[in-house]
Amino acid sequence: MVTGLNDVPGMKGTKTKLFSYNVVFEPGATQEDVLQYSGITRLINMAVDGFSSTAFCYGQTGSGKTHTLTGPPNLFGGKKVDIYSDDHGLIFKSFLYLFKVLQERKECHFILKASFLEIYNEKVIDLLNPGTARKPLAVRWSKKSQRFFVENLFLVDCEELDDLLAVLEEGMKNRAIGSHTMNEHSSRSHTILTVHITSEQQMENGVFITKQGKINFVDLAGSEMTKKTHSEGKTLEEANNINKSLMVLGYCIASLSDPKKKNGHIPYRDSKLTKLLADSLAGNGVTLMIACVSPARSNVSETINTLRYASRAKRIRNKPIVVMDPREALIVSLKREVSALQNENDHLRTALRMSADAIANEPSLNASRLQLKTPPNLDMDRIAEMQPSELSDMVRHYAAENDALRKENSDLFLQRDLLIRDQELVCRENERLLKKLEDVNSACVRSPLIGARPTMSAEALNNSIDLDGSNIWTNPFNSSTGSLQNLNATSGTKSATDRNGNVESRSRLVESFQKELERRQIGKRANSKGTAEALPPIVQPVPRTENIFGADDKPQGGLDPIAQTRRISERRKSEELNHQSHIPRPQNRPSAGKLPRTRSTFALPKPENVNDLFGVKEEPSDYKDPFGSSISLNEDDENNNEPSKTNK
Numbered sequence: 001m002v003t004g005l006n007d008v009p010g011m012k013g014t015k016t017k018l019f020s021y022n023v024v025f026e027p028g029a030t031q032e033d034v035l036q037y038s039g040i041t042r043l044i045n046m047a048v049d050g051f052s053s054t055a056f057c058y059g060q061t062g063s064g065k066t067h068t069l070t071g072p073p074n075l076f077g078g079k080k081v082d083i084y085s086d087d088h089g090l091i092f093k094s095f096l097y098l099f100k101v102l103q104e105r106k107e108c109h110f111i112l113k114a115s116f117l118e119i120y121n122e123k124v125i126d127l128l129n130p131g132t133a134r135k136p137l138a139v140r141w142s143k144k145s146q147r148f149f150v151e152n153l154f155l156v157d158c159e160e161l162d163d164l165l166a167v168l169e170e171g172m173k174n175r176a177i178g179s180h181t182m183n184e185h186s187s188r189s190h191t192i193l194t195v196h197i198t199s200e201q202q203m204e205n206g207v208f209i210t211k212q213g214k215i216n217f218v219d220l221a222g223s224e225m226t227k228k229t230h231s232e233g234k235t236l237e238e239a240n241n242i243n244k245s246l247m248v249l250g251y252c253i254a255s256l257s258d259p260k261k262k263n264g265h266i267p268y269r270d271s272k273l274t275k276l277l278a279d280s281l282a283g284n285g286v287t288l289m290i291a292c293v294s295p296a297r298s299n300v301s302e303t304i305n306t307l308r309y310a311s312r313a314k315r316i317r318n319k320p321i322v323v324m325d326p327r328e329a330l331i332v333s334l335k336r337e338v339s340a341l342q343n344e345n346d347h348l349r350t351a352l353r354m355s356a357d358a359i360a361n362e363p364s365l366n367a368s369r370l371q372l373k374t375p376p377n378l379d380m381d382r383i384a385e386m387q388p389s390e391l392s393d394m395v396r397h398y399a400a401e402n403d404a405l406r407k408e409n410s411d412l413f414l415q416r417d418l419l420i421r422d423q424e425l426v427c428r429e430n431e432r433l434l435k436k437l438e439d440v441n442s443a444c445v446r447s448p449l450i451g452a453r454p455t456m457s458a459e460a461l462n463n464s465i466d467l468d469g470s471n472i473w474t475n476p477f478n479s480s481t482g483s484l485q486n487l488n489a490t491s492g493t494k495s496a497t498d499r500n501g502n503v504e505s506r507s508r509l510v511e512s513f514q515k516e517l518e519r520r521q522i523g524k525r526a527n528s529k530g531t532a533e534a535l536p537p538i539v540q541p542v543p544r545t546e547n548i549f550g551a552d553d554k555p556q557g558g559l560d561p562i563a564q565t566r567r568i569s570e571r572r573k574s575e576e577l578n579h580q581s582h583i584p585r586p587q588n589r590p591s592a593g594k595l596p597r598t599r600s601t602f603a604l605p606k607p608e609n610v611n612d613l614f615g616v617k618e619e620p621s622d623y624k625d626p627f628g629s630s631i632s633l634n635e636d637d638e639n640n641n642e643p644s645k646t647n648k
């Protein structure tokens, strides 16, 4: 938390600024605290496991970057380095920790190599082999490893801890140091010390797996306000180069932390520093940024800048990966593939055995099944002795079997999808027919041809109260014979005129009704004899066809059938929802519940006017539906699943 900003130029009105980080060290924190709590030990463990790790210090000049990484300046100045000093920085302590970890990992063989370079005035100098002329090294792009590298950089084998310490000591002696008013021992260059860790591990089958991890320690030169440091001449030139490369680093961090810009152009190529840190900033490594800030009030604007950089850097997300030898990586992936295929095959075999009866009659499946050739059993003890060619043959064998099984599996899924689709079509068609029946019923009720309509007016009610129940409207389909012939019987108590004069038209109506139903049969397929038979349903449809209204839906005497129809329509909608939720859907498949409705499949005519269809007279134009409009699902609405208002 930065307070008292009100009197800082450019920050008037700002009282406090808050930033958040993973860890904050107070001024009293020791070097050991930084080792324990900064997360560096985790980075070292990851480097041993084959990851690429980086720890870098960032901050204004004199804020303590070099102190954090390597300790006070006099530590490496003397003839012999005191290895027991508590003042040693993060690098020294990390080396001790690294060797401790390596000793615990007895199962692996490790090879350590180290390099140490500095970027001074945009030139890369090898600190382990600077030469008298301090000839700069070239930074090139490696197509193979897809990263920048320093050509001809000296790599020192480090078998012992002493070797690593010697590298550190040698580099510290050769790095460029200058002095200015803010730091007597100011680093005039950015330094990168890299420890390459190659691990070899023998697997159970005798194959050696090699991983290549590394850890970079980066001590950046501090940003400086040349007015404050009073830099001149060479120091001024150094300061300008330092500031320029830090500015590019700032751009890269800002772009990488911005979700909109991170996939765009990142200006790594604008400085040597960002070229060499590109991999650590956004590549496949893990990076620790240590932001060093001065507690002095006079440095508050630089402190805020550093804190801003650090919080931006905290937003960058990397994808760490283990770097392995490509040939060994291939062997490991083949081994994994073999084991995954074996598991998959076992699983599929079990699944197929379970559904063997179901698929026995499917010729297409049987054909694909014949192509399967079960590979010989894999002897895990012998796998270590197997020749690579033998092993790859085996893998190919399993892959072929796996492909065949996958095909069979997808055929089964397809079959199931088709059946589910068929079932759904049948259900929808049932719905359509039911709706039609409702319309027909309501038309029949209103029609003067059929005397089944209950009385609507008070006058009619008075005239036709019939205690034997003959005036109660009855659905002709509910009769025990299942035939529409009973339609006549239901209206048996009607007037003689009705009985004699309309028998013929009624039977015509019945006939056309049955024809219409037959014409619209769906979900039937021809059996071997060429006659139609219904498909066996997978999911039991709601048994509405037996009694289209159900016991509760039967209109009671004296009630308007239109009201009944509306009630049924509402009930059907809720039933439809329930029914849809019971249709099993294949996993990871496109939803079987939302099938495209192709008219050509149904070849259904548009819903006709039922009055026209059955020769019933239209209502007079001044006819008024006592219920006004009612909510129903029309054809388009079914697709949208949204109710619309339609006038009946």
Ligand SMILES: Nc1ncnc2c1ncn2[C@@H]1O[C@H](COP(=O)(O)OP(=O)(O)OP(=O)(O)O)[C@@H](O)[C@H]1O
Pocket: 027, 059, 060, 061, 062, 063, 064, 065, 066, 067, 068, 071, 072, 073, 183, 185, 186, 187, 188, 220, 221, 222, 223, 292
């Ligand atoms: N936590 C600390 N405890 C004691 N002394 C410190 C601490 N941090 C920094 N110093 C001292 O402050 C001085 C400047 O620190 P240092 O050289 O590490 O700064 P720097 O950020 O590396 O500066 P530059 O960017 O100029 O190299 C050194 O003498 C260092 O020993």
